Amino acid sequence: MHIQLTVNDEFVTVEAPPDITLLDLLRDYLNLTGAKEGCAIGECGACAVIMDGRLVNSCLVLAPQADGSQVVTIEGVRADDGGPNDLQQNFIDYGGVQCGICIPGMIMAGEALLMQNAAPTREQIRLALAGNLCRCTGYQQIVDAIEATAKQRRGKQQ
Numbered sequence: 173m174h175i176q177l178t179v180n181d182e183f184v185t186v187e188a189p190p191d192i193t194l195l196d197l198l199r200d201y202l203n204l205t206g207a208k209e210g211c212a213i214g215e216c217g218a219c220a221v222i223m224d225g226r227l228v229n230s231c232l233v234l235a236p237q238a239d240g241s242q243v244v245t246i247e248g249v250r251a252d253d254g255g256p257n258d259l260q261q262n263f264i265d266y267g268g269v270q271c272g273i274c275i276p277g278m279i280m281a282g283e284a285l286l287m288q289n290a291a292p293t294r295e296q297i298r299l300a301l302a303g304n305l306c307r308c309t310g311y312q313q314i315v316d317a318i319e320a321t322a323k324q325r326r327g328k329q330q
């Protein structure tokens with residue numbers, strides 16, 4: 173079937189079977205391999221993308237459900253010069269990245285939170301990351317990175 177959607181501001185039409193997931197559509201048909209398949213059952217958040225402004229686990233979304241939607245993947249998150257954006261840089265600076273498997277999903281969860289809440293508490297950040305598992309970092313540095321980004325972005329708006 174034809175599936176049409178906008179991915180990272182680019183309108184795409186994909187011919188794909190109706191029973192594949194959005195994650196497979198992104199990875200296997202659009203070559204966007206940043207979203208990872210960790211568990212494939214909605215438990216780990218490694219496949220997280222933003223769809224129509226909401227954080228979703230793309231392993232739980234059937235590709236036809238994404239027809240007509242706006243999707244942002246980790247490949248669509250970057251600074252104007254193509255390098256890491258402020259949140260990604262803070263993940264690096266605060267030591268929030270180790271093996272990296274969870275990081276695309278963590279960044280998407282962080283961006284989704286900051287779109288909705290410019291001044292999250294540490295508790296709210298932890299809650300926003302509740303669906304994203306990290307086996308490496310202990311989460312502290314990831315929370316630090318998101319908190320620092322929120323402060324920096326608020327500072328720029330003043």
Ligand code: FES
Nearest residue numbers: 210211212217231
């Ligand atoms: S791969 Fe989708 S939540 Fe784990």
Ligand code: FES
Nearest residue numbers: 271274306307308
């Ligand atoms: S950095 Fe390894 S799972 Fe999070």
